[in-house]
Amino acid sequence: GRPRRANEAWRAWGLRTGMRLVFTSLLLAAFAPAVAGVASVGLSQKAASDPKLLPLPVVKHFKKPGEGYSKGSPLYKKEQVLQDYDFAAEPRHHKHEALPASNTIKCVSVLVTMFFVAYGALFLVQTLNRFGFKLDAEERSLSHAAHSLFFAPMLCTLFLAARMRAVQLAKGHSPMEFDLPAWWMKWAEILAVVSNVVITMASYAGSSVMGEDWDDILRRRSGGRSTGRFLLTIRRLATLVLYVCFGLVCAGACTMSPPPEIWEPGTGPEVSPALSCTIFLASVYFGVYLCLAAAKNINESGLLGEPVRFSQLQKAFHCGASTLSFAPMLCCLFISVRMRALQMDPVSGNPQEWVQACFYAASASVALQSALSILASAIGANKDGADVSKAPVFHTIQDTKTAVVEGVRLLLMGGLFTWVGAILIGLFLMKPDPESPTAQAVPIMPTSLICVAVLSCLFFGVYLLLWVGSLPSDEQDGEKSVAGAQDALGFCPMIAVVYMCVMIRSLQLSHGYGAPQDWVQIAEVVGTCAIVILWASRALSDTDSVRHQYCTAMRYASLLALYICIAMVMGGFYGMTPSNVAGSSGETSHGHSQTGDDAMGIGDGSVLF
Numbered sequence: 001g002r003p004r005r006a007n008e009a010w011r012a013w014g015l016r017t018g019m020r021l022v023f024t025s026l027l028l029a030a031f032a033p034a035v036a037g038v039a040s041v042g043l044s045q046k047a048a049s050d051p052k053l054l055p056l057p058v059v060k061h062f063k064k065p066g067e068g069y070s071k072g073s074p075l076y077k078k079e080q081v082l083q084d085y086d087f088a089a090e091p092r093h094h095k096h097e098a099l100p101a102s103n104t105i106k107c108v109s110v111l112v113t114m115f116f117v118a119y120g121a122l123f124l125v126q127t128l129n130r131f132g133f134k135l136d137a138e139e140r141s142l143s144h145a146a147h148s149l150f151f152a153p154m155l156c157t158l159f160l161a162a163r164m165r166a167v168q169l170a171k172g173h174s175p176m177e178f179d180l181p182a183w184w185m186k187w188a189e190i191l192a193v194v195s196n197v198v199i200t201m202a203s204y205a206g207s208s209v210m211g212e213d214w215d216d217i218l219r220r221r222s223g224g225r226s227t228g229r230f231l232l233t234i235r236r237l238a239t240l241v242l243y244v245c246f247g248l249v250c251a252g253a254c255t256m257s258p259p260p261e262i263w264e265p266g267t268g269p270e271v272s273p274a275l276s277c278t279i280f281l282a283s284v285y286f287g288v289y290l291c292l293a294a295a296k297n298i299n300e301s302g303l304l305g306e307p308v309r310f311s312q313l314q315k316a317f318h319c320g321a322s323t324l325s326f327a328p329m330l331c332c333l334f335i336s337v338r339m340r341a342l343q344m345d346p347v348s349g350n351p352q353e354w355v356q357a358c359f360y361a362a363s364a365s366v367a368l369q370s371a372l373s374i375l376a377s378a379i380g381a382n383k384d385g386a387d388v389s390k391a392p393v394f395h396t397i398q399d400t401k402t403a404v405v406e407g408v409r410l411l412l413m414g415g416l417f418t419w420v421g422a423i424l425i426g427l428f429l430m431k432p433d434p435e436s437p438t439a440q441a442v443p444i445m446p447t448s449l450i451c452v453a454v455l456s457c458l459f460f461g462v463y464l465l466l467w468v469g470s471l472p473s474d475e476q477d478g479e480k481s482v483a484g485a486q487d488a489l490g491f492c493p494m495i496a497v498v499y500m501c502v503m504i505r506s507l508q509l510s511h512g513y514g515a516p517q518d519w520v521q522i523a524e525v526v527g528t529c530a531i532v533i534l535w536a537s538r539a540l541s542d543t544d545s546v547r548h549q550y551c552t553a554m555r556y557a558s559l560l561a562l563y564i565c566i567a568m569v570m571g572g573f574y575g576m577t578p579s580n581v582a583g584s585s586g587e588t589s590h591g592h593s594q595t596g597d598d599a600m601g602i603g604d605g606s607v608l609f
Helices: 002-049 077-083 103-130 138-145 150-172 182-208 213-218 226-255 273-301 312-343 353-379 400-429 447-468 475-489 492-509 518-539 544-574 594-598
Strands: none
Touching: 103 138, 103 182, 103 492, 103 544, 138 150, 138 182, 138 544, 150 182, 150 273, 150 312, 150 492, 182 226, 182 475, 226 273, 273 312, 273 353, 312 353, 312 400, 312 447, 312 492, 353 400, 400 447, 447 475, 447 518, 475 518, 492 518, 492 544, 518 544
16 A cells, blocks of 8 residues: 555655646746846846947938938938829829830730730631631641640730739839849840740741641651751740740749838848749749650650650640649739739738638649649559540549549649639638728729639639539530530630730829720620630530521620620720820729829729839
8 A cells, every 4th residue: 555655645746746837837928028028128228328238220311401311311212212202292193104014014915916816817717718718728827826825824924923023022113113123034025925926927837838737847857848947946946935034034023122222121022922823833834845845856856766646755744734724814813813912902912811822722733733644644544545634534444543543633623623712702802901091092893803703713613514514414515515615715814814914004004093994894894704605605505406506606706706805905905095094084993082092092003013
């Protein structure tokens, strides 16, 4: 019994000692801030009475009575920058001339115009062929030219994201006043656009002159005619310049430094999650396509054996590239949410934290799907020819590794749709901080951003319907519906880019509180409805003669309406002036009077240009 009593005594002593230590630590944690505060106050008072104890930096300002700071004073440069922004006076658009379009907006407008001109010409030639005109060669050439512009949507989103970073650092002023972005970054954007033009023209000329597919010209590098070899060299050089310019734009956007005239050293805002995710997805996008081009050249040169039509390496990177079709539209969604957040808070302009987390999760999901598709093709997990862009059919899977790969891909795709839905919900639930002085000046959701949100819902919603099997179950009709739906969705990212460009330009000309012309906003709404009808007409078309005729008529009518609306929007963009921007007479496009902070453009999108 004695050892037992001794153990119980030691146990009781240990319990009491542990409780004492816990109470002591709690008391120290409770009184430590108070002790530190008293000590800091005592030190500050002692330092005030004895300056030698804690030497404080002394800043001297030189100021003339009634004239502001003198040259050489630390605040002289800031005063020179801000002297043109008399926020207490009348709205700025009455005092300033219209700012020229930024380099980014010019480059994006060229890419957008070239994209829709190429596809519009292809649509016209295809229509003429259906009516009996023999234009097969022209249709083939235009088809190659249009498909060579697959880099354009991602380039546009990258340019817009970099521009928004420059505007954020300019703190509501024009970035051109601070040479933002850097001159080499501007030239990189220009050369990237020129490279796209050269690639498109080389593709068109190659198909027109050689009279065969551009892929055949690539495979006949050694035996082709001199014209084909010349066009091949031009296209490869232009592609190399495009990749170099892409890298420069990404580096410039990440390393852009805050202007010292308006930011204290070390106080500039960090790179936003929207820009980080856009650069990440663009890097993955261009990287996979670069690997695909390298695999094609390796196969054609015979470095890994006898050249074949499609090597295993080509198939692997082609599967990876097919899963990146979500990236451009996802970046457009990121940028639209960022634009709305900047309306709420012109300085930081970040959405809710959970929306930012969804940015990263969606970007990681797309990148992991691409990597998984490449790995699955390399190890033969999709050797039966399964399309990685469709939902897995587990009852047709025979081996274990294919089932594992398809299961992981299913989880990633389900997560992607979940994150996108959360981002869209966050876009419409976003509200300004009630304690912010700009809380009452934030307008309702702009028409352009609403249209971008609708296009995002359509784009990802259609793919979600394809995944859950909500489209026709008949195999042949289902494949036709899927192909038609995917063709119609190809326009969504570029249309979203057009809408965002027009909104940015209108905010620039109105100094932050205007909107595109009323008829341009109507064209945006009608164009968005047209793309919805275009998808529905292609998805619902079948072999039934009457139904097929109705769907064909709807398809042509919606395509015609879409191109007319895009032409109107681009016409409004090029013809936009401070006098014809909606809300330029002192009212916003929503009818709210511009007074106080609202007249200053604060919280009303002034930082978006």
